Amino acid sequence: xxxxxxxxxxxYPGIFGWIFTTDHKRVGLLYLFSTLSFFAVGxxxxxxxxxxxxxxxxxxYSAQTYNAIFTLHGVIMIFLFIIPGIPSSLGNFIMPLQIGxxxxxxPKINILxxxxxxxxxxxxxxxxxxxxxxxxxxxxxxxxxSIRTGTNISLAVFGVFLIGLSSTLTGMNFLTTIHRLRxxxxxxxxxxxxxxxxxxxxxxxxLATPVLAITLLLIIIERNFGVGFFDPxxxxxxxxxxxxxxxxxxxxxxxxxxxAMGTVTDIIPVFTRRxxxxxxxxxxxxxxxxxxxxxxxxxxxxxxxxxxxxxIIFSLLTFIVAVPSGIKVFNWIASLYKGSIRMNAPLxxxxxxxxxxxxxxxxxxxxxxxxxxxxxHGTYFIVGHFHYVMFGGAGFGFFAGLHYWFPKITGKLYxxxxxxxxxxxxxxGFNMLYFSMFVLGWEGMPxxxxxxxxxxxxxxxxxxxxxxxxxxxxxxxxxxxIHSLFAGNKAGDNPWEAASLEWQTTSPPPVENFxxxxxxxxxxxxxx
Amino acid sequence: MEENASHHVATKTFVFVxxxxxxLTGLTIKAAQMQxxxxxxxxxxxxxxxxASLVLWFFMHxxxxxxxxxxxLFVPIMTISIIIVLTFFDIWYR
Amino acid sequence: xxxxxxxxxxxxxxxxLGMWLFLFTExxxxxxxxxxxxxxxxxxxxxxxxxxxxxxxxxxxxxxxxLLTSSLTMALAISAIKKGMKIRSLLFQAxxxxxxxxFLVNKYFEWSDHIRKGLYPDSPVLLAMSxxxxxxxxxxxxxxxxxxxxxxxxxxxxxFMFALTLRGNISDTDYVKLENTGLFWHIVDIIWIYLxxxxxxxx
Numbered sequence: 001x002x003x004x005x006x007x008x009x010x011x012y013p014g015i016f017g018w019i020f021t022t023d024h025k026r027v028g029l030l031y032l033f034s035t036l037s038f039f040a041v042g043x044x045x046x047x048x049x050x051x052x053x054x055x056x057x058x059x060x061y062s063a064q065t066y067n068a069i070f071t072l073h074g075v076i077m078i079f080l081f082i083i084p085g086i087p088s089s090l091g092n093f094i095m096p097l098q099i100g101x102x103x104x105x106x107p108k109i110n111i112l113x114x115x116x117x118x119x120x121x122x123x124x125x126x127x128x129x130x131x132x133x134x135x136x137x138x139x140x141x142x143x144x145x146s147i148r149t150g151t152n153i154s155l156a157v158f159g160v161f162l163i164g165l166s167s168t169l170t171g172m173n174f175l176t177t178i179h180r181l182r183x184x185x186x187x188x189x190x191x192x193x194x195x196x197x198x199x200x201x202x203x204x205x206x207l208a209t210p211v212l213a214i215t216l217l218l219i220i221i222e223r224n225f226g227v228g229f230f231d232p233x234x235x236x237x238x239x240x241x242x243x244x245x246x247x248x249x250x251x252x253x254x255x256x257x258x259x260a261m262g263t264v265t266d267i268i269p270v271f272t273r274r275x276x277x278x279x280x281x282x283x284x285x286x287x288x289x290x291x292x293x294x295x296x297x298x299x300x301x302x303x304x305x306x307x308x309x310x311x312i313i314f315s316l317l318t319f320i321v322a323v324p325s326g327i328k329v330f331n332w333i334a335s336l337y338k339g340s341i342r343m344n345a346p347l348x349x350x351x352x353x354x355x356x357x358x359x360x361x362x363x364x365x366x367x368x369x370x371x372x373x374x375x376x377h378g379t380y381f382i383v384g385h386f387h388y389v390m391f392g393g394a395g396f397g398f399f400a401g402l403h404y405w406f407p408k409i410t411g412k413l414y415x416x417x418x419x420x421x422x423x424x425x426x427x428x429g430f431n432m433l434y435f436s437m438f439v440l441g442w443e444g445m446p447x448x449x450x451x452x453x454x455x456x457x458x459x460x461x462x463x464x465x466x467x468x469x470x471x472x473x474x475x476x477x478x479x480x481x482i483h484s485l486f487a488g489n490k491a492g493d494n495p496w497e498a499a500s501l502e503w504q505t506t507s508p509p510p511v512e513n514f515x516x517x518x519x520x521x522x523x524x525x526x527x528x
Numbered sequence: 529m530e531e532n533a534s535h536h537v538a539t540k541t542f543v544f545v546x547x548x549x550x551x552l553t554g555l556t557i558k559a560a561q562m563q564x565x566x567x568x569x570x571x572x573x574x575x576x577x578x579x580a581s582l583v584l585w586f587f588m589h590x591x592x593x594x595x596x597x598x599x600x601l602f603v604p605i606m607t608i609s610i611i612i613v614l615t616f617f618d619i620w621y622r
Numbered sequence: 623x624x625x626x627x628x629x630x631x632x633x634x635x636x637x638x639l640g641m642w643l644f645l646f647t648e649x650x651x652x653x654x655x656x657x658x659x660x661x662x663x664x665x666x667x668x669x670x671x672x673x674x675x676x677x678x679x680x681x682x683x684x685x686x687x688x689l690l691t692s693s694l695t696m697a698l699a700i701s702a703i704k705k706g707m708k709i710r711s712l713l714f715q716a717x718x719x720x721x722x723x724x725f726l727v728n729k730y731f732e733w734s735d736h737i738r739k740g741l742y743p744d745s746p747v748l749l750a751m752s753x754x755x756x757x758x759x760x761x762x763x764x765x766x767x768x769x770x771x772x773x774x775x776x777x778x779x780x781x782f783m784f785a786l787t788l789r790g791n792i793s794d795t796d797y798v799k800l801e802n803t804g805l806f807w808h809i810v811d812i813i814w815i816y817l818x819x820x821x822x823x824x825x
Binding site: 536537539542543545546549550553556557559560561563568569572573575576579580583584586587588589593594596597600601603604605607608611612615616619620 | 635638639642643646649650653656657660661664665679683686687690691693694696697698701704705801804805808809811812815816818819823824825
């Protein structure tokens, strides 16, 4: 048997064997390590924000510090954790294995993407300590404030620009890989639905990110040369900036959620021992979500001063998104029906995902409808909604995938009881933290303030206590995974008895992924 | 290896395309100078699109590529069209 | 044919597909700027036409002809190397570089002429003008500036390819690098095809 890729001889010794690697598995792990580190920072910032908000009044931060912290929390969580979270880490590691490729199509561009990502992250962090101090605009960088504030916007925006470039290159790389490097017999309809979701995600990364890139570039140019694209004093239109920002950032929401959907779609058949229900519909709905994602960005701007015609059209189009998302949820439920269910941790996280994502999705409709959106816009309702979708959806999907592929990546088994206990804490803490926000928002508490009226005290206290329980769940989960990495039992090659291709090689896989070129003769979820 | 079966395009073809592009450049300047108001812009964009298609089709070899490449090209063109049209629903009616 | 040539040939279609996908991102990048142009022209039509009359059609047209011709020489350089005519390919590549440099020289004189008149972003002359004119010249500098940046990148890559061709790394058995360079050069040309009427022919 060949040695695993961990023990293979690399071109450079030690740490350089990692940061100059071209092996997609090592790149995936580099991404995993870096995104999880950023996640830890983001979580800490979130916890301190919750601590400040435990009851009304100013406790720890000045208003300006609070502005900087929520900006940083948003930028880190969105650009440095969720967007690269699943596609670049798990996608990089798993997708080539699932299609039976030896590596991605452009291994050098792959490691370049990671380099750009780290450079972008480092520059964004540098912006905190240099120039006019940490950015205080929120992660949306709305004009005209972002072109007038004295804080260090240009540098932070440039960091995000590099991260965007990295994301685009990853998309290009994965698309080429899926088109060109599938193993013999791996037809489009034999690909796993995780790979399908990565495929759809890559298209969004490729076609939406350049719009963000140019928008951010225009901000930098505007700040440094006073060109006047978005400054009303020079004839510019701030709403145009919002359009361009959301032309990227709405599709980006699907960059975050689609791979998580793909992950749970891969998990469900394995733990119910039956073929996925509605394979073609799930695959097609991934592409449909990617497409419809371009039609609905205006629903972020219902109170911005956009024309009524546009508001009505965007509201109408927004409801279309519910169709492909609904197709997915119904197919997942149908796949569970009459399956021989094994309630292992990955499935438990998956069920939590379906529950939380459904709440997130349904509260999204409240904001997609023009009349109610005007009412809840800019309140904690929206904060609750996007945390349900982003953390409850993308985050829990990521955790599910982390547990499901942990034996594949490390060759070890984690402690099942601890994993379930962590999931329990996460689920309880999560709902206490973010469901309170729906209540607060509905009662009218505005977002992005460091303080609030005393009448909002109750739910805020519940939310803060929830944040501690959530943090405890995260600590247990990561303790379990890290501890098992060193002390876990050997997993064997295919502990879940899964049928897809990535489990047909050794765990962890050798450098070339498969000892012999695999030939595919059946679908990814055919267990009998 | 069949993918490498590249098509040899005659030099003559390229030169003809180049001459056509130069003629269209002359035409577009003429169209602009006719002062047709909004229609000048429409004519100019139409001519530019013909020129761009010639470059894509011949210089960039799209004519000789597999069908996949031709189909894929519609994706960014469609995306950019959707983005511009939807944004204009705001601008026209604001 | 040796072993490495085999591997590179197997990746030929992938390399080309990757390049096309990259070009799509360029289309969207400039597409974002075209959107900005479209809105501001819609809102300031008269001022844009007034500003357009201050542009030098002759320089714009000359640069169009230069870039179109450089696209021709690039295409001919590729078909020459496919037929194994190395010297001919090198000559056409050199011609492409010279034409590209000519474009930049023209651009330099055009920009300096405008700057001499005080028409540059945030200049007192420009700020005294109408909003539409401020936006027009802002767009003019940024869009042609980012385009010129692409010309510079394209030229550097072509010079690099020239060296590779000279050393024999690009030959009639392995020319995908040159083809991809050509694709990039042509997309730069296509973007100029649209920039030309938007800034020079808006009378």
